[in-house]
Amino acid sequence: MASFGWKRKAGEKVSKSVVQQFEAQDDAGGHNEDVNWLHAIKRRKEVLLEDCAEKSKRLKEEGSQLAEQGRHWEAIKKWDEAIQLTPENPLLYEMKSQVLTVLQEVFPAVQAAEMAVKLRPVWWEGWQTLGRAQLNLGEVDLALRSFQVAIHLCPSERTLWQEDLEWARRLQKQELATKEKTRQEEETKSQILKAPELEQDYDFESDEVLAACVAVAERQNRYEELKRTAVVMDSEGNIKNIVTEDGGSEDTAAPSKEQFVKARRL
Known part of the structure; x- marks a missing residue:
C-alpha cells in the first residue's frame, strides 16, 4: 500500500507510534470490500429526488391556493420555485400559463403553455x-390548430367544441373580414391618389371633366365611408359592417372569461 505524502514530508516530527497507528486504521477501514459505494450514492440521489418531489408538490398546492385568492404573482413565484425542483412537471407550466393569461402577460403565457x-x-x-x-x-x-389537437386527443370534451373552437373560428372569420375591409380601404385610397380620369386631357368646357370629377368625388366618399366602418360580429357569429358616428372603431363585446386555476391530475 502506498503511504500518504504527509508521512514522508512530516519526517521526524511525527512519532513512529502515531504513524503505525494511522496505517493500522487505514488497513482496517480503507479497503472494505463489503461497502458498495455506487449503491450508496444512488440511494442518496433517490432520497434527494424524493425530497424535491415532495417540496415541489407542496409549493404547487400553495400556488394554487394563492391563485384562487387572486394573489397571482405570489402564485407564480411558488410555481417557479417548484419548477426549479421538478423542471419536468408539465402541470406547473400549464397552471402558470393560466395565471399569466389572466394577468395579460400574453407572451410568457404562450411560452409556459x-x-x-x-x-x-x-x-x-x-x-x-x-x-x-x-x-x-x-x-x-x-390557436385553432391547438384546439384541433386537443379535440383529437379528447373528442368527448364539449367545451373544446362549443367554447374554444367555436370562438376561435368566429375570431378568424372576423379577422378575415377586417383584412378585406383594410384592403378595400387601401385600394380606394390608391385610386384617389392616382385617379385615371385626371390623367387624360379634357376640354374644360366639356361634360367629360364633370364626369371625371364626379368619379373622383365618389371614390373619396367611399374612402371616408370605409374609414368610418367597423367590422363587428353579432351573437350568432355573423359579420357586419357598421358605420360609426365618430369614425372610430366600435369595441366588440369580449367573451366572458372565467378566472380559474384548477389543479389537474396527470
Whole structure:
C-alpha cells in the first residue's frame, strides 16, 4: 500500500507510534470490500429526488391556493420555485400559463403553455391552455390548430367544441373580414391618389371633366365611408359592417372569461 505524502514530508516530527497507528486504521477501514459505494450514492440521489418531489408538490398546492385568492404573482413565484425542483412537471407550466393569461402577460403565457405540451404532447388540457394563450396573443390560426389537437386527443370534451373552437373560428372569420375591409380601404385610397380620369386631357368646357370629377368625388366618399366602418360580429357569429358616428372603431363585446386555476391530475 502506498503511504500518504504527509508521512514522508512530516519526517521526524511525527512519532513512529502515531504513524503505525494511522496505517493500522487505514488497513482496517480503507479497503472494505463489503461497502458498495455506487449503491450508496444512488440511494442518496433517490432520497434527494424524493425530497424535491415532495417540496415541489407542496409549493404547487400553495400556488394554487394563492391563485384562487387572486394573489397571482405570489402564485407564480411558488410555481417557479417548484419548477426549479421538478423542471419536468408539465402541470406547473400549464397552471402558470393560466395565471399569466389572466394577468395579460400574453407572451410568457404562450411560452409556459408551449413547455407544458412539449413535456406531455398527449395532454389535451395542455393544448387547450396553449390555444387560449395564443388567442390572447392574437394568433388565431395557431390557436385553432391547438384546439384541433386537443379535440383529437379528447373528442368527448364539449367545451373544446362549443367554447374554444367555436370562438376561435368566429375570431378568424372576423379577422378575415377586417383584412378585406383594410384592403378595400387601401385600394380606394390608391385610386384617389392616382385617379385615371385626371390623367387624360379634357376640354374644360366639356361634360367629360364633370364626369371625371364626379368619379373622383365618389371614390373619396367611399374612402371616408370605409374609414368610418367597423367590422363587428353579432351573437350568432355573423359579420357586419357598421358605420360609426365618430369614425372610430366600435369595441366588440369580449367573451366572458372565467378566472380559474384548477389543479389537474396527470
